[in-house]
Amino acid sequence: MTITQTSANTNSEFVSRHIGPRQSDVETMLQTLGYNSLDELIDTAVPADIRQDAALDIPDALTETEALAHLRELASKNVMKTQMIGQGFYDTITPAVIRRNIVENPAWYTAYTPYQPEISQGRLEALLNFQTMVMDLTGLPIANASLLDESSAAAEAVLMMRRANKKKSNGKTVLDSNIFPQTIKVVQGRADALGFEVEVVDLSAGLPEGEISGIVLQQPGNDGSIADHAEIIAAAKAAGAMVTVIADLLSLTMIAAPGEQGADIAVGNTQRFGVPLFFGGPHAAYMAVGKGLERSMPGRLVGVSTDDAGTNAYRLALQTREQHIRREKATSNICTAQALLAICASMYAVYHGPAGLKQIASRAHNHARVLASSLAAGGFELASQAFFDTVVVTVQDAEGIIAKANEAGINLRKVSDTQVGISTDETTTSATVKALAGVFGVELSAPEGFEIPEGQERTSAYLTHPIFNTISSETQMMRYLRRLSDRDLALDRTMIPLGSCTMKLNSAAEMESITWPEFASIHPYAPAAQTEGWRELITDLEGRLTAITGYAGVSIQPNAGSQGEYAGLLAISDYHASRGQSQRNVCLIPASAHGTNAASAVLAGMKVVVVKTAADGTIDANDLDAKIEANKDVLSAIMITYPSTHGVYDADVREVCGKIHDAGGQVYIDGANMNALVGLAQPGKFGGDVSHLNLHKTFCIPHGGGGPGVGPIGVGEHLVPFLPGDASGTYSERDGVPVVATAFGSAGVLPISWAYIAMMGGEGLTSATKHAILNANYIAKRLNEHFPILFTGNKELVAHECILDLREVTAKTGVTAEDVAKRLIDFGFHAPTLAFPVAGTLMVEPTESEDLAEIERFIEAMITIRQEMEEVLAGVYELEESPLRRAPHTVAAVVNSGWDRKYTVEQAAFPVASLKVDKYFPAVGRIDGAGGDRNLICSCPAPEAFED
Template sequence: MSLNIHYQEDFKDRHIAPKAEDRDAMLAVLGVSSVEELIEQTVPQKIRLKQPLNLPKAKSEKDYLTTLKQTASLNKVFKSYIGQGYYDTITPGVILRNVMENPGWYTQYTPYQAEIAQGRLQALLNFQTAVIDLTGMEIANASLLDEGTAAAEAMFMQYSLRKNQSAKKFFVSRLLFPQTVDILKTRANPFGIELVIGDHLTFGLHDEFFGAIVQYPAGNGEVYDYTAFAQQAHEKNVKVTVVADLLSLTLLTPPGEWGADIVVGTSQRFGIPMGFGGPHAAFFATKDEYKRSIPGRIIGVTIDSNNNYALRMALQTREQHIRRDKATSNICTAQALLAIMAGFYAAYHGPKGLKLIAERTHGLTITLAESLKNAGYNVLNKAYFDTIQLDLHDLVDSIKRECIDNEINLHYNGSIVTIALDETTSFEDVKLLTKIFSKVKAIAANAAEVFEGNIVTVIPESLQRTSEYLTHPVFNTHHSEHEMLRYIKSLESKDLSLCHSMIALGSCTMKLNATTEMIPVTWPEFGKIHPFAPADQVSGYYTVFNELDKWLSEITGFAAMSLQPNAGAQGEYTGLMVIRAYHQDRGDHHRNIALIPSSAHGTNPASAAMAGMKIVVVKSLENGNIDVEDLNAKAELHAENLSCLMVTYPSTHGVFEESIIDICTIIHENGGQVYMDGANMNAQVGLTSPAAIGADVCHLNLHKTFCIPHGGGGPGMGPIGVAKHLVQYLPGHAVVDINNKKSIHAVSSAPWGSASILIISHAYIALMGGEGLTDATRYAILNANYMKARLEAYYPVLYSGANGRCAHEMILDCRAFKSYGIEVVDIAKRLMDYGFHAPTVSFPVAGTLMVEPTESEPKHELDRFCDALIAIRNEITEVETGALDKVDNPLKNAPHTASIVTGDEWSHSYSRKTAAFPLPYVAAYKFWPAVGRVNDSFGDRSLICACPPIESYSESETFA
């Protein structure tokens, strides 16, 4: 027997699930002889790429991790005292291992199907409760993207709520972090909002202002009493936003107690690694009266069909799909996974533990300040929490050299140095800093001793917190690791994730998030890096960015990428702002019309409105395609003012439209640019590209096509690629110089957005190689068309291409069932009894299901899902024929919980077995929904978005 000593396992064979025998069986069902024949029938020939992707040869998992470890070693992990909104922290091991590194938490989808998402909904409710308690506000959301964009959302909410419609000025404290000011500039520009940057101590607000924003503690570390400023603002009908440090609020009077209308910030220092900028969960808290205007998601308390305590996302109907261009925010993605971690961090430490961390940080800062004073330095701060400033005059270069020699980073701004301490700072660290500063002054050794006198807070008594916080039992129970482990696992067991079954969500591409792709994210060489660390310390990150930029540019056919946008909808907005800058640079300030197909994702018109554009809707034909005649007429009508077309490709209906090149040509001939929504990029990679169809800019959902996990509703990443003529307008940054001459202002707080998770997409591309990525696309299309072939006899498939093929997803029409009482939501809930998460419900067409299997699902899983849908269709037929009651049937009562099925009473006209084990495979591995069907309207009528009293969990009459 000869042996093959050159064999090396290909990662693509692990990522792409169908094997040769599965492929052949599926092709036989489709009546084609090869995958390539299917692709020829699906993807129009005129947009097919002529050459294969020019990417490096695929690496093995072992080789990739070895190479990346060498790259990671180029990053210098210095001790960071830079601060500016980013702080080193300690992620408790029990949270690191059982949440951040656990696919049971990071592969979940956004909790739109609440009955199988009760665990993460509770974890997010804990986060909201912690934010409400610490800020002193009345309501909070379940996270936003980062601190800077949360501040921008607050500004725009104030603008939308203003009573004086002529008020266009917004006061910005000069002590706001510069990256936040940069984002405010971006968001203010399209609406003509004038940012007035000044000193809150001396500035006089007047009727032309609609809002103001201050930082607490301020960017220089000082803790100011803003009570008088807030009072003055309210007398002028000006609302006040406060950017607050969450840890400091355990010691400081919360903003809600001295007049804040909105409080925003980041929860990063609650156990989330810096990660060179993210991902981190921002928070947004406000008054109850503004609950209908708050951006993002809110988790609310309600009841289920059995009057038991249940949770769901509240106020969902006000999101972009309903309000579209009237939406006040385009937010689609949150930072759910990071918010969940922060909530667990608060629960693990509890109010006493958090206060001890804050007191130690504050005490060490005072110790450092007094030590430096004793060494002859002038500390500029009087009242502070964890940050001090000094004016070093001509000593700044010497201090900097000594710090670098000792692997320490401070924050420098001319002669002013800022030193920010954090949870990881020790007494030994303070001794070393004192030694360094003393050495530079060449003072006597005995004068260089660390101050060891009585440490008394420097926070004024009027600003010292007296109110209680985190009083709910959830924050006062799980303080041992064993208790915390069991609590985390108890919540995890209530959630369905990719660990359990396929999640066939159309437009959401729930594919394999391979372990090898995830491992490097928690390496300290990536996790412990401050986003404003000096460039010569982060060569490893730059290597990853440069390679990813090059690879994504090759995949899209574009000239360059911006990796800054840290969500898909933010990528949309960024792309439109780049187009806007391009037109304005050419003197075409009047070009503000965006053509958007009626079938577009709701964030498209919302993003266009945020970019200051006027939306003109383009009709769709009966077959779902863009009405080219209508498009042409409207492009010509608005030619003088046309800015762009927003188009999704393949279409939102899951079809490769044959006319796409003609569509792009029409826009260009009328002076516009083409923005392509990259939500469906998983059907393009290696076969066609945005550039090949004629687009000028597109965003990529890295949390879809390029394998960043959905994390239960975030993190996401939405970088944009642009054609050569748009490169110079890509976003810059106020702190880190990544600017082109004509860059727009920043769109995210960190220069590369959520930098640490870019490694996941870098790994995916490196492991797959060009051929592997192209095969992934081919098999995504194969899997989708196989499912279409199996299901179309039971559910009409709404749209298909010229040859009857779908792209990577399809829309199943369920509207006819309504005539005998079955709604699409009944099918969605019944799927839970079969162990599946529902496909996308009622998008882009009401009353339908949009199904996308991805390339990562094997044939037997596709068959399991198809079997479930076919069985449900048979149940619908029984309702139609009268064999099942129109009211009391398995669909209307779904999902069925274990407590209901095993209860003493069973009054339904169908059996318990039908309810819980409708197909044989379900009995082998049953996932039980945690609650019965949730009551959305009940919760919206009486919105509760914090943890209710503990009695509520067991006494259902509290809610009934």
Template sequence: MERARRLAYRGIVKRLVNDAKRHRNPDTPHLVVPHAPARYVSSLSPFVSTHRSVNPTSAAAFGRHQQTRSISVDALKPGDTFPRRHNSATPDEQSYMAKFCGYDHIDSLVDATVPKSIRLGSMKFSKFDDGLTESQMIQHMVDLASKNKVFKSFIGMGYYNTHVPTVIIRNILENPAWYTQYTPYQAEISQGRLESLLNFQTVITDLTGLPMSNASLLDEGTAAAEAMAMCNNIQKGKKKTFVIASNCHPQTIDICKTRAGGFELNLVTADLKDVDYSSGDVCGVLVQYPGTEGEVLDYAEFVKNAHAHGVKVVMATDLLALTVLKPPGELGADIVVGSAQRFGVPMGYGGPHAAFLATSQEYKRMMPGRIIGVSVDSSGKPALRMAMQTREQHIRRDKATSNICTAQALLANMAAMYAVYHGPAGLKSIAQRVHGLAGAFSLGLKKLGVAEVQELPFFDTVKIKCSDAHAIADAATKSEINLRVVDSNTITASFDETTTLDDVDKLFKVFASGKPVPFTAESLAPEVQNAIPSSLTRETPYLTHPIFNMYHTEHELLRYIHKLQNKDLSLCHSMIPLGSCTMKLNATTEMMPVSWPSFTDIHPFAPVEQAQGYQEMFQNLGDLLCTVTGFDSISFQPNAGASGEYAGLMVIRAYHMSRGDHHRNVCIIPVSAHGTNPASAAMCGMKIITVGTDAKGNINVEEVKKAAEDNKDKLAALMVTYPSTHGVYEEGIDEICNIIHENGGQVYMDGANMNAQVGLTSPGFIGADVCHLNLHKTFCIPHGGGGPGMGPIGVKKHLAPFLPSHPVISTGGIPQPENTEPMGTIAAAPWGSALILPISYSYIAMMGSGGLTDASKIAILNANYMAKRLEKHYPVLFRGANGTVAHEFIIDLRGFKNTAGLEAEDVAKRLMDYGFHAPTMSFPVSGTLMIEPTESESKVYILICKSLTDSFFSQCINLMDK
């Protein structure tokens, strides 16, 4: 016991000493440790004094200390600084760990690791350079939120207000046990979220009437583009025309146009009655159900006609509408896409939202994204697993049919729980109420006689013909209402779960232009007729599984959520040391604004002047990221890493085409690149040339040079990850960039490992022309069990005019030189998943330039310290020129197969037995583990006496007295 007490006390004193060192001022006296036996502390530090004769509680002692003590400036500074909460290693720990690695200081280790030729002198921000404190950050976000104006939205177009059940907000959206999980590659520690995602798939298959669904996609527009690619693949690329009906959402049409360019598809937009298959070249057709202007059409004959010509039918739809409308599967649709946003996920100025894609069993191997399936475990019990499907780009590379690398799992889980909470009867009740309010509005306008109401069937959107649509919209704005102006004589009003009878009465007043309204919406209720014809009324039951019929009280749902949560491993439970995927602290202060109504309840197509808080944040965050990356412009539209890859390459493609270099289509990609890189390049219509690596895992510069020179007339781009996927800062990266530029190409840098560059170097400084940023890795947006992600791209000045545009809301501000056009639309919302940008913004603003630079240094330190600890037992596969690793490293387990019959998978599974998430397995080298500790994981201290939990001083004194 004496030894235990002594060791415990030493640990406590050391913590106190470290605190004293961090805050010591030359003018302050030594720290006094009360009742400390001299033999325990005499050799610990000159900061500690053992004057036991002094009783710090006596008035005399207090007076004597007061006479000799002065208050330092540091003591008056705010105490809630953020970097010390994020960057785990204390100065003492940094010194110890650096020396363990063979260096006298962390800076010496960093100098030995990052090549001098690419080192920045320093990084300085024009704003937030010193970093805001946590309380200052909250106040800053409050100020930004106050600049957003939340008007009642009737815009529709795929985005609707919804009542997010507070039990779901508190226990999923705001719960780190749900938002910090990683993609469920390890099914054993993911059974909870896998069940929830299976629930999501069940919602989609039941409501669409098709048997197969994925576990979510990025948004409705990109899901439609994926469906278009499926139609092309189904026809084996032999039919090169895809038709989009003009009743689809404009953002969906533009996304498909952009995607069609890379596939060399001929995209035709046509009115439904004008769709023509006579060329024999049409692979598919996309229609909207209900249409973008509200009409509900019977597509049964349209589908039969398309099938008669060998054409596949894609139907974009609305889940809430499908609770009362005949499902697309019964109308004959081959693929159904849409968004689950209105199932309890806030609009958030555009995202993140879970999209979906459903199809038949026949096409399941062509589906993008992930599918959750029911399997059995080793003991024969039912278990869940994740089927990778076309996500297997690491194997299929440029032959992969999709580059999808992430999903919107967190939002899919919210939508699934919304369906569980309300059940089939509750969902139908919500839909009927929405339809009834739209019907009351339509009837009221007819009675007023001030406008012509469309007579076609509708669900939630009423189309109105009037003499001056803009005047009516302006009058509505004065009443804090947003309507959709289709053209100068057409307006639509879309109703949702949050609409009230009061709101309908306000609309009547707007359309009455000051004239008295002789009725109320409530008084019209008895006269409102169902606008949906019997031929399109749903008769098929849905959500019949017990899961959707047993958790309808908050108590029941709360227990179900926690039952699933307890089956998973998240950052709440353990470190997730995934090389290449960077799982680190998602701080609470960063997350708080995500659930504030001033950010959640804004429609992405609301007038920009109503979202000035968002716009100011975009400007500030863009400036910060430009400084971090060394680029000149940023686009926030790509809403995932793979989407950012695709966007960056499409910008390069548009740049070459603007110069008349249509023939530049060769993309050089090292074998060590991320698996999504070849798939993204193929989606842009590029020809991939692969170059190898040398014995040390570095890109073979001579191979790059030869490939570039052999293709100098056709070279479009190089795709490179830095530091490399092998966990090394390659010495020749600047030379490689020069080679590409000398041969007419552009350099795309994969930003997956940007967290090892921030403050030390930058893509722009190294020589890259464009780079995507995984905000969910480097800049702390949580992974959410497989999404959301965010993949904005930064570009050099010459590429800025080609950044993504949008058909509804301008994302401009960049002058367009003559004969140049933006590369097109990448995501459904102008600024992608805008609601999660406050997370990265808060992280950068609180860290400041110094904190971010320290984060990179500590990430390198932690990786090297861990590699050093492990190297005697496991070979470290790749190292830099001076024998160090970057922010991650690979240990080689292949030898164990011969000596012990063990595979890397066996090691991974055994780690899970002990409550650890396994590192990245068999990527980028089979039979290995890639480990990344990140900067926010602490050096472990083992405390022998576990009772010291409340107060260092009181527990210490009690222990020593005993």
């Protein structure tokens, strides 16, 4: 066979660095597959009916140097000021040891969510530190790790109160008027979608009339005040309502904890614990709850179990399914959290310890007291006599004062036409305070009064665990971070062949700019004149994503794929309502869909109806027709993952879209598998009305151990008016449109995707897609005789991932897919996706970034494991005594003079020769899942769980 030159090569040097296979690798793989060229393979695998007519209409590829120079130019257009706007975002100092060893370290930022706990002990310990920090500071016994942002965390708390308060579940939710306005907007959006009442009142005047399921307070409040909430909390409890307090975590080193005041739930963000402003995110939000509420709490929860040797080991517990949902009823669609940022915040607390945090908080508080004393002495009226770090002052002309402060290099907050807010923080200096006194025309005076009110001071201990009290030098901190990262497997060590999760290269050049101060230190509510660079980057990225997807518009506000789903479905609902068809509330979801699809539909106020899957893995056409007919007058949308979660291109996708449109519905195409479409097909052109994209998958933002994520949505022209609104009111004039995030989502990581697209160019992006498909088909071909491929498309080809069917060999040998996943650890591999979308299978996605040598290493591991299965079948050893069931093997297990297993140490630890040179040993052996909750891996609830 003659292999012809393909379109694998482009003019961009970066493209060849991103794409793993060399030309000789491509030729070898094509030879095995029986194709003469890469284009011939693609033309066979991808249905001609969906292929786009022209090349991607985006600018030509830039070199790394050119892309970084352009990012420098954009960054220079942002104006750096002393940020004293506050409103939930505060400047902070990221310790260099944390920035260099976590944020800029691929051992941390390329790790996947710790669903395989044996290879995640380092990040799990870091997340457990986060939970401990939050529990201690909030005074509540259980905390998660973590949520997306403060406003959506408050919305999650509202929904949780409604679920947990069985007696008052139909009562209204009452929001105190003294909470941040962006939070009120996000909560109201959730309430509107689900049809429950939210009332915003001044709770200092008491509870309003009527049945109340829960109330939400903020401490300190929007006006900066520290209030005694004891009376209103007691009144709420007496009325049968639950209580959520939105709490500033740093302030809790000085003021009484929400749990000590009687709160059931505390939420907030941890941004000021060393995480840059990032123009609004990513920042790890938190939630802490009282006892008895842990089973309905959204977000991930790290617990402690033991391994097979009795050693303590960490694992995800309770809500460890890909999104944290109860089967009986959707509670949350959270999937990606903000793990990397939670880890940074936890290490900030480790680095500073309780005394250091108290010192930082006291310094910020004292600077605020100096300002308040000076302003009061100068005749200014203050909104509160008790505050932590925010002073709200009455002036004649707020805009005039803000402009004068701006000239002095300081950003203040406009609270109203006659009120200005000033928030101090870790970075505030005496010189800043002096400059502000000059802005207001007052003399500096010593702080008199304005202390934390009696009864509101914190008297309880916090951060008492040794980890927060034993690391006192940078040397210790550096070694602690290295020790934890050495316990994990991330992309810097090995391929992570997770199907549907696209763990591809996150290049250093893409990552480089996110910590530049000109990007990282910009407040999301800064004046538009100061954020030109950010807004230009966002507009340019949205334009490139629009061209890639074939849609008419894109919004980058959703800060996770699940939130993109939610925003897209809200746009569809609002579109129907605008046309007088509010009755359209049924969402059809194929049985094979991602678990978040059904949860997002429920949260958007829709009713889920599941469509069956045919034997070949496609949507069952007869069942689809029947469901359309039964719901034609109320059909809102269908959610399709394309290519399907079965790893194939359904050839009839246009026909499916046409049927939905003919019935008056809209088509939501889940973009999780966009890695198999970019440059080849555009969902906005082959039938989609809306799609979300996972920038943390297809467009190279690293997963970071479970986040940050970005889930922008692309929509057709008719849905553009229903894209998410602007929480701040600074950058968008659209009113009445739901807001899904506190600010610009996870803006801080958008330069990564911008750089990827800019350096790849249209030809490079298309080449990446082709190589992803090539790699997946090569693995499928090579492993098919050992583990049959469950679903295939045209000519037995797959898309960018394939499902290995272990069910028959499991029936013969008893060896499960989980056994294979654990045994792969001994080969130095992260497992493929386990048991999704079909139980008893493994879904493999190599991505375009893996070269042939790494792919062959994975294939060798899988074939070796298959041989070990045969040894079990042949009776060489019983299953329980086999290296498969005893895997993974730790150093302690194999360096043991009492070794008495039926197989050799060499087979346990070095099953293939190459491992004797580079060997990863897990920190713990197989973890006892029965010791706690059994769902220790991604085991998404079936969509049927959401049907009435």
